Amino acid sequence: MSKKNMLFVYNPKAGKERIRSNLLDIIDIFSKADYEVTVYPTQESGDAIEVVRNRDSRYDIVTCSGGDGTLDEVVNGMWKSEKRIPIGYVPAGSTNDFAMSLGIPSAMHASAEALVNGKEYACDIGVMNEDTFVYIAAFGLFTDVSYLTKQDIKNVLGHMAYIIEGARRLSEIRSYHMKVTTDEGVIEDDFVFGMVTNSMSVGGFKDITGKHIKLDDGVFEVTLVKLPDNMLDMSNLMAAFINRDINTELMYCFKTKHIIFESKESIAWTRDGEFGGEHKYVDIRNENKAVTIMVPKDKK
Missing domain, CATH: 3.40.50.10330 (Probable inorganic polyphosphate/atp-NAD kinase; domain 1)
Incomplete structure (x- = not known):
């Protein structure tokens, strides 16, 4: 043979x-x-x-x-x-x-x-402004932790390095005003975090993207987290987000095959944990079974 x-x-x-x-x-x-x-x-x-x-x-x-x-x-x-x-x-x-x-x-x-x-x-797979990603494209809260945390720190501390760096920067929370367009409709709001995913876990947290996820169904799971009114609400929001306890007053969660994000300011994105550039316009489409x-x- x-x-x-x-x-x-x-x-x-x-x-x-x-x-x-x-x-x-x-x-x-x-x-x-x-x-x-x-x-x-x-x-x-x-x-x-x-x-x-x-x-x-x-x-x-x-x-x-x-x-x-x-x-x-x-x-x-x-x-x-x-x-x-x-x-x-x-x-x-x-x-x-x-x-x-x-x-x-x-x-x-x-x-x-x-x-x-x-x-x-x-x-x-996902295509974001013609660059591919395997399982996540995201912006906002903590999304730059993975690519700003030094490799030698990751090597020593592993997953804990992400948690430590994220906790250190809680005080830097800010929001982004965005218009989000899908085939199903338009959303315009202030968001502290957003992710477009094709994965059962993110950052080591299983089920954070939802239940009954399929990696070959031609659609993404989208989570958009709105700006809370105060830090107490932020604490409750983070707990709800990690546990996928959807609070419709604080977050949008839906599926789609195509999504466009528009903002007046350039916003930093991450693709699969690596820096994905700063953009005012992001077009993401699902390439089914690619x-x-x-x-x-x-x-x-």
Whole structure:
């Protein structure tokens, strides 16, 4: 039986540098599954996009290891490439929200085994002003924590680094006046936070995006949090938000396949935990079943 060709792209700095001590064992798992493996460690932000986009045509699969940001870059590169092939994912980040949603094991050896023994799954991705995201585009409260928190702090503290940095900046709460247009209608209000998601968890919080989430249904889950009147309401609002206890007076929650955000000021956005630029106009659309990702055989 002829070997299959795999391009293995990994971020050596992700998740307490977990990949370093597991790299040889992971490659061994791939090799024993009859893959001829080409290994590429990323050198800087955006590196994986170009490597995947400009890859040789001989590859049968592109596998990546790192955090959700690494997966985002690989998906972005695949979206922009002429030929789309399956993507494998060995999570090594601090939160790995999308891997959790896909049922991919958090242990690196187990996720590598699940990849080579798994099945193909066509899932949705988002396109935000022509840049892709895998599971979340967001603005407002705490959304810059993930990309402003230094990597070495994340490596030492893991998920706790996000919580500490977020709590430190509670006093910086501000709102943004936005017009939000979907195929279903128009909303105009002041928001402290907004997220467009295709995931069962965000920031390690499961079910924060809603119940009965499907990653291949062609629609996003949208959560928009309004500006509360006082800090007591803010405290109650945060508790309701994390527990997905929807308070219609304080938040909008709905599904849509296409959404446009407009504001008079430039607003910073994040895509899959990485800086997504500052925008006055953001057009987000769902690309249904646009990429194929390897998932465990028992995923429903």
